[in-house]
Amino acid sequence: MATTIRDVAHRAGVSIATVSRALRDADSVTPQTRQRVTQAAADLEYVPSQLGRQLAQGRHAANGIVFPDLSGPYYAEVVLGYESVAAELDRSVLILSTHGRRDAADLVAGLAARCDGLVVLAHAVHEDVIERITRRGTPVVLVARTPVPDADSVNAENSASAAMLGDHLVDRGARTVAFVGDPDASSDVAERLTSLRAAVERAGATVSVVPVADFSEDSGVRAAEAALSRRRAEGLPDAFACANDELALGMLQGLRAAGVRVPEDTLVSGWDDVMAARYAGLTTVRQPMRDLGARAAHLLDQLINRTREEHVHEVLATELIVRTSTTTSTTTSTTTSTTTSTTTSEGTP
Amino acid sequence: MATTIRDVAHRAGVSIATVSRALRDADSVTPQTRQRVTQAAADLEYVPSQLGRQLAQGRHAANGIVFPDLSGPYYAEVVLGYESVAAELDRSVLILSTHGRRDAADLVAGLAARCDGLVVLAHAVHEDVIERITRRGTPVVLVARTPVPDADSVNAENSASAAMLGDHLVDRGARTVAFVGDPDASSDVAERLTSLRAAVERAGATVSVVPVADFSEDSGVRAAEAALSRRRAEGLPDAFACANDELALGMLQGLRAAGVRVPEDTLVSGWDDVMAARYAGLTTVRQPMRDLGARAAHLLDQLINRTREEHVHEVLATELIVRTSTTTSTTTSTTTSTTTSTTTSEGTP
DNA sequence: TTGAAAGCGTTACCAC
DNA sequence: GTGGTAACGCTTTCAA
Numbered sequence: 001m002a003t004t005i006r007d008v009a010h011r012a013g014v015s016i017a018t019v020s021r022a023l024r025d026a027d028s029v030t031p032q033t034r035q036r037v038t039q040a041a042a043d044l045e046y047v048p049s050q051l052g053r054q055l056a057q058g059r060h061a062a063n064g065i066v067f068p069d070l071s072g073p074y075y076a077e078v079v080l081g082y083e084s085v086a087a088e089l090d091r092s093v094l095i096l097s098t099h100g101r102r103d104a105a106d107l108v109a110g111l112a113a114r115c116d117g118l119v120v121l122a123h124a125v126h127e128d129v130i131e132r133i134t135r136r137g138t139p140v141v142l143v144a145r146t147p148v149p150d151a152d153s154v155n156a157e158n159s160a161s162a163a164m165l166g167d168h169l170v171d172r173g174a175r176t177v178a179f180v181g182d183p184d185a186s187s188d189v190a191e192r193l194t195s196l197r198a199a200v201e202r203a204g205a206t207v208s209v210v211p212v213a214d215f216s217e218d219s220g221v222r223a224a225e226a227a228l229s230r231r232r233a234e235g236l237p238d239a240f241a242c243a244n245d246e247l248a249l250g251m252l253q254g255l256r257a258a259g260v261r262v263p264e265d266t267l268v269s270g271w272d273d274v275m276a277a278r279y280a281g282l283t284t285v286r287q288p289m290r291d292l293g294a295r296a297a298h299l300l301d302q303l304i305n306r307t308r309e310e311h312v313h314e315v316l317a318t319e320l321i322v323r324t325s326t327t328t329s330t331t332t333s334t335t336t337s338t339t340t341s342t343t344t345s346e347g348t349p
Numbered sequence: 350m351a352t353t354i355r356d357v358a359h360r361a362g363v364s365i366a367t368v369s370r371a372l373r374d375a376d377s378v379t380p381q382t383r384q385r386v387t388q389a390a391a392d393l394e395y396v397p398s399q400l401g402r403q404l405a406q407g408r409h410a411a412n413g414i415v416f417p418d419l420s421g422p423y424y425a426e427v428v429l430g431y432e433s434v435a436a437e438l439d440r441s442v443l444i445l446s447t448h449g450r451r452d453a454a455d456l457v458a459g460l461a462a463r464c465d466g467l468v469v470l471a472h473a474v475h476e477d478v479i480e481r482i483t484r485r486g487t488p489v490v491l492v493a494r495t496p497v498p499d500a501d502s503v504n505a506e507n508s509a510s511a512a513m514l515g516d517h518l519v520d521r522g523a524r525t526v527a528f529v530g531d532p533d534a535s536s537d538v539a540e541r542l543t544s545l546r547a548a549v550e551r552a553g554a555t556v557s558v559v560p561v562a563d564f565s566e567d568s569g570v571r572a573a574e575a576a577l578s579r580r581r582a583e584g585l586p587d588a589f590a591c592a593n594d595e596l597a598l599g600m601l602q603g604l605r606a607a608g609v610r611v612p613e614d615t616l617v618s619g620w621d622d623v624m625a626a627r628y629a630g631l632t633t634v635r636q637p638m639r640d641l642g643a644r645a646a647h648l649l650d651q652l653i654n655r656t657r658e659e660h661v662h663e664v665l666a667t668e669l670i671v672r673t674s675t676t677t678s679t680t681t682s683t684t685t686s687t688t689t690s691t692t693t694s695e696g697t698p
Numbered sequence: 699t700t701g702a703a704a705g706c707g708t709t710a711c712c713a714c
Numbered sequence: 715g716t717g718g719t720a721a722c723g724c725t726t727t728c729a730a
Binding site for chain 4: 004005006016017020021024048049050051052053054055056057
């Protein structure tokens, strides 16, 4: 710990420059010198200071990843996919959750100052902050968020899957579909609503929007209660298309607690395909969460190493998973449909 | 980005020392000087280099956390609790997953060289590695892992909860209990088995062990199939106490797929209380995952700041959550029982 | 192949 | 209160 490169140099009877070389480039020094240095380093249990090294090299050898929250299974998977690739590329991973932090912008800026590149998930932070970071020259990759010109992005396909889901609900007989979720909270959600509505209306059915405070199970329960309270006046919608699985799971609870049968009385669908969705028999759209993270890591690496100048915007395929919350068959039928993966490049002068 | 403290000093017409002071200690410089410096820094969009700062201060201002995997909801929650406190304490968080990495030891050692302190979750890495790190003076906090003298530790209570679970199974009529999980894989699991067995045998019933490869749903399914194949010869155990929820969920699937009714034909319990457990009606033991991480962050901070010399070993309380996988009542009954939290201190010369 | 020395961008000590 | 300057521990020219 207190042993520095100087101690090793002294013990091996060489200069610090030689130690530095011997310990990294195997073949820039004599085998004998190398041997002496390695031995001395081992004797002293020398571990190079990363701080010294980083400062000299002018790089952090670390990437950051910012997410709103890690509590749902969604972001955790993305982070995991990201970390796994980053480690392979020999870069450390710094994490930052912005959930419920008033000073999120400062925290993210601080993080940016500690790493060579940044991945930002969804609505973790305002767009201004991202712009400021890219302007300073720190590469950024956006995940599950509206692409911007000065950063790469990776997204899961939304429109086609939402349309497929809409068609499915209509096929199952829905004439009135309630979309549960706040389209203003995330561009992903907004996209899904738009395409779902288009598909549903194309079939002559209608879509209404049930606003929610966040994407938690609790909000789902409350949304169910709100819908039930309007039941006498408006009747129950034929289907509830929820913006994510947790909302849908809460919805299911709330509806069933009131004696509403799903899917007999109304249909319910989610988005994400978290583990609990399987056990709840929830129809949903599966996203390749781990791949989102993994791709982001690769893209960021290219940006950091200046392997590529133009920014790319990738879209990964999703699957519609049909379960018992929208079908009457007793056995869980899993109809899968896959959309294609797309990459868009944009020239950057 | 290329703008350094020297540029600011030049523009403000002061020395770099003054810039450094003005930007941190508000009151070690004249209000006027401060104003000039802040203005210059703003004009130049100056952002202090963390590398330079860290080297000068001899600290990383970052903590590491190592976990086996982030895929289950368990570790993700711990990491989240950890990050949330660490951010408050103004420290960055470096993450590292060791899952399926042959060079885990090197990776962890590398991480240790990049931060001021380390949290290690469960069986993320071999004990030797931890010892080497503590010997070099980097503080370590262990979570969900057998305590060692040279590090702090935070664990969820195991024995009392396992005994409670054992009593519960016996109360529900179990005479033969199969413990599903590998006690050699983790000290937590071994402890649970020991206490469960003691409680069950105290009541005159017996415990057998069903070995599994890992703690995944798939392993649970396979364990169920294995048990079913021995059914004719040995009969089915009255209860399956699984080492974690994912095993238990797989078990439920496997059993039900073969027409076995739970809880009528056999009981099933898990451990952790992940979200899916609620939807599967799984009886389980809830651990305070977020708190484990939060406590670890606080302890590590004390260690880093040398606020405390002795090592402490904390045990956090758990709850038994009884659901339909062990009770015949149609409605999900939630019986909770809480054990007390304990702290043990050990003097360290 | 090796060594001397100049950075890398801060902080912190010591005079003034 | 402020300025000069020596660390901090390494990498990397540039000579030898």
